[in-house]
Amino acid sequence: MTKIDKYEVDTGLFYEPEEHYWVKISGNKARIGMSPLIQETSGAFVAVQMNALDKEFSKGEAFGSIEAEKHVGPLKAPLSGKVIGINEEIIENPRLINYDPYGDGWIIEMELTNADAEVPNLIFGDHKVVQWFETELKKFEDKGWIAQ
Amino acid sequence: MDSTIVAEQSLKEQAFAIRKANFCDDIKFYAPGLKSYNIPEFEQKNPNAFLPISVTGNACALDCDHCDTRILDPMIPLDLEEGIFGMCKNMKAKGTESVLISGGSMRNGQVPFLRHIEDIKRVKDELGMKIIMHTGLVSEEMAEGLEWAGVDGVALDIIGAEETIEKVYHMNTTVADFDATLERLTRHGLSIRPHIIMGLHYGQFLGEYNALEMIKKYPTHALILVILTPLHDTPMKDVEPPPTDEVEEFYQKARIAMPDTNILVGCARPGGDYKKVVDIAAVNAGLNGIAYPAEGVIDFARSKGLQPSFYEDSCSCGID
Numbered sequence: 001m002t003k004i005d006k007y008e009v010d011t012g013l014f015y016e017p018e019e020h021y022w023v024k025i026s027g028n029k030a031r032i033g034m035s036p037l038i039q040e041t042s043g044a045f046v047a048v049q050m051n052a053l054d055k056e057f058s059k060g061e062a063f064g065s066i067e068a069e070k071h072v073g074p075l076k077a078p079l080s081g082k083v084i085g086i087n088e089e090i091i092e093n094p095r096l097i098n099y100d101p102y103g104d105g106w107i108i109e110m111e112l113t114n115a116d117a118e119v120p121n122l123i124f125g126d127h128k129v130v131q132w133f134e135t136e137l138k139k140f141e142d143k144g145w146i147a148q
Numbered sequence: 149m150d151s152t153i154v155a156e157q158s159l160k161e162q163a164f165a166i167r168k169a170n171f172c173d174d175i176k177f178y179a180p181g182l183k184s185y186n187i188p189e190f191e192q193k194n195p196n197a198f199l200p201i202s203v204t205g206n207a208c209a210l211d212c213d214h215c216d217t218r219i220l221d222p223m224i225p226l227d228l229e230e231g232i233f234g235m236c237k238n239m240k241a242k243g244t245e246s247v248l249i250s251g252g253s254m255r256n257g258q259v260p261f262l263r264h265i266e267d268i269k270r271v272k273d274e275l276g277m278k279i280i281m282h283t284g285l286v287s288e289e290m291a292e293g294l295e296w297a298g299v300d301g302v303a304l305d306i307i308g309a310e311e312t313i314e315k316v317y318h319m320n321t322t323v324a325d326f327d328a329t330l331e332r333l334t335r336h337g338l339s340i341r342p343h344i345i346m347g348l349h350y351g352q353f354l355g356e357y358n359a360l361e362m363i364k365k366y367p368t369h370a371l372i373l374v375i376l377t378p379l380h381d382t383p384m385k386d387v388e389p390p391p392t393d394e395v396e397e398f399y400q401k402a403r404i405a406m407p408d409t410n411i412l413v414g415c416a417r418p419g420g421d422y423k424k425v426v427d428i429a430a431v432n433a434g435l436n437g438i439a440y441p442a443e444g445v446i447d448f449a450r451s452k453g454l455q456p457s458f459y460e461d462s463c464s465c466g467i468d
Contacts, residue, residue, distance in 0.1 A: 043183075043222070044380050047420030065187070065443060067419040069379075070222055072440060073186040095380065 002126070004133050007036045010102050011129040014122040016078035020136070022102065023078055023122060028115060031085075032078060033106040034097055037133065041140055043069030045094035050075070052083040052108065059118055063108065066094075075107065079118050085109035160396075160432055163403040164452075167434025170408045175454040176437030177446060180462040182222060182415060189446040190458055198461035199239055200248040200282075201226060203264055208252025213316045213383040214348060214376060220252055232267040233274075240275050246461045247271070248303075250282035257285040257319045262293050269297040280341070280464045285321060286329045295336040302333050303341040303372065303464040306363055309355025312348055323358065330366050339369040341464045343414060346398055347376035347390030356398060360405055370410040372463055373402060373435070375417035375426065389418045392425045399426075399433035412437040412463040439463045 001008045014023040020038035024031045039045070050064030057063050062074035063083060086108050090096050097105040112118075123132045179185040181195040205225035208217045227235055236247055249268065251259040261268070261281065271277050279299045283290070286302070294302060306326050313319050333340050344359045363371060375395060378387045402411055413430045417423055424442040431438075431449045438445065439462070446456050459465070 046418065047423075049420070062188075067423075068183075070183040071185075072183065074188075 002130060004130060005137055007040070007133070007137075009036060009129065009133050011126040013102075013129075014119065014124045015129060015132065016122055017132060017136075019076050019078060021078040021107075025112075025115075025119065028112050029084070029109060030079060030081070030112055031106050031109050034101050035133075036101050037136060037140065039098050039101045039105070042066075042071040045090075045097045048075075048090050048094045048097075048107075050083075050086050050091070050108070053086055054083065056080075056082045056113065057110075059114070068094075077110070078122075079110060079112055080114040081110035081112040083108050084111050159400045159404075163400040164432060164434040166403055166407045167436075171410075171434075171436060173453060173455050174436075174457055175431070175449045176412070176457050176459060176463070177441050178412075178437060178439040178459045178461065178463045180415070180439070180460060182462070183440070185440055187441075187443045189443070190441065192460060194243050194460055196239065196243040198246045198248070198465065199224060199244050200250055201232065201235060203232070203249065203251035203259065203261060206252070209255045210253050210257075210318055212318065213350075214345075215379070215382060217252060218379045218382055220250070223248075223250060226251075226264075232264050233270045236271045236275055236277055240277060244277070246278035246280065246465050248280050248282055248462060248464065253284045253319075255319070257317070257321050257325070258287060258290065259284050262290060265293040265297050268299065272298045272300075278461070278465055280462065282464070283329075285325055286332055288332060291332040291336040291338065294333075294338055299338070301339040301341050301369060301464060303343060304329065305345055306330070306342045306359040307348065307355055308344075308358030308360075308362060309349060312355050316348060316350070323355070323362075326359075327362050330362065334366045340366060341370045341372055342368060343372040343374055344402075345374050345376055345416070346395055350384065351376060351378075351387045351390055353390060353394055353398070357401070360402055364406050364409075368406065368409050370412050370436075370463070371402065371406060372412050372414040373399065373430075374414040377416050377418050389422065392422060392429065395426050396429035396433065399430055399435060403434045410436040413439060414463055415439045437463055 002011045020035040021032050045068045047067040052063040057077040059080045061077050063077050064075040066075050087106050179192045180198040185192045200223040202220050202223035203226045206217050206220040253259055280301045281299050283304045307313050342363045344356055376389050378384045427442045427445040
């Protein structure tokens with residue numbers, strides 16, 4: 001973990017920059033969760049709805065929806081693939097995403113169907129992840145999304 | 149058929165019939181910039197359209213059990229150098245059309261707005277922005293000031309039980325003080341948008357019906373109904389919100405009690421399945437609008453013959 005401002009960031013993972021997911025890739029499978037920045041700016045998560053298991057999604061397609069104190073919106077697939085696992089624990093206790101975004105707060109697992117084309121577009125590598133996260137942090141601060 | 153079921157059906161049907169008789173088929177949906185909001189039926193386009201300013205930052209003297217200052221956290225704290233006018237001028241340049249001016253309370257249940265009243269008047273006169281004041285109790289002097297400033301509306305929580313004022317708000321005031329505030333605001337010609345928080349007494353209904361009786365004595369621009377939402381890190385974090393059937397009944401009785409007043413479902417209510425149930429109940433009870441509707445509710449309203457319209461300011465901004 002690397003500490004950036006007040007955030008503990010796992011710089012060993014891939015990051016999808018638009019929706020702020022982290023992606024842990026093993027072969028053609030991936031586990032996906034939310035970056036610590038997005039979980040903080042959304043506030044406490046109060047509801048997660050997913051009806052996605054065993055279904056295929058294209059990158060950017062909604063596989064569920066999420067509701068937090070400061071955000072309501074779709075959960076969009078960061079990569080194309082079939083959902084092979086969903087974290088039932090966050091449906092029971094959505095605040096796990098806030099408490100443990102890289103651990104018990106993971107969201108889904110996918111079997112990737114277009115990894116060769118899509119994975120190179122993710123942010124990867126210690127230096128690049130830190131640089132991206134710092135830029136995003138500044139953007140969020142400038143937009144007033146983070147309480148000062 | 150069970151007589152209770154018949155009675156419940158008739159209450160629901162009666163409420164919707166009152167809506168149909170007294171209002172056009174429009175139903176309003178709101179997504180103010182207090183939170184980002186995007187569902188398939190309603191996408192927020194300008195999250196800056198309506199923004200809240202807290203004149204006390206996240207400070208409040210009351211430490212209410214349901215809030216513990218958490219509600220102030222997402223508000224924009226007053227910048228003392230810029231002042232309210234300077235802040236609003238900058239906000240307007242970025243697309244903000246309406247502001248909620250709020251803040252923490254003093255021990256007497258009032259929010260310290262008076263020192264900013266000239267700035268507030270300038271926002272109205274020079275920037276032409278819509279201003280909704282989120283007050284607590286209002287003194288005569290404050291009511292005069294708000295009238296002088298020409299604010300567009302006043303939103304405030306109305307509590308109808310002494311026990312709730314004492315135990316939840318820790319205030320040394322009475323239900324009569326809330327009634328007096330409504331009277332004062334009305335006498336000064338201010339447009340009131342009172343809120344009732346269902347389940348405020350640790351998830352139980354206690355003073356809500358009394359609050360409704362109080363409010364209906366006054367000309368009300370819009371009645372806003374919200375539901376206790378247990379917030380983490382507050383003394384009520386483990387409290388269960390009120391049962392949805394009690395909320396549904398209150399929606400129906402409010403509609404019947406105030407047949408020609410706009411009644412809106414405000415931002416605060418628990419999420420997930422609970423929200424879906426109570427939002428459907430709100431449409432069925434003939435309420436006039438919903439902030440941050442649950443997914444599927446807009447289509448449900450259409451299926452009831454209602455025509456949705458969409459707004460990116462707060463429901464406290466009311467009905468134009």
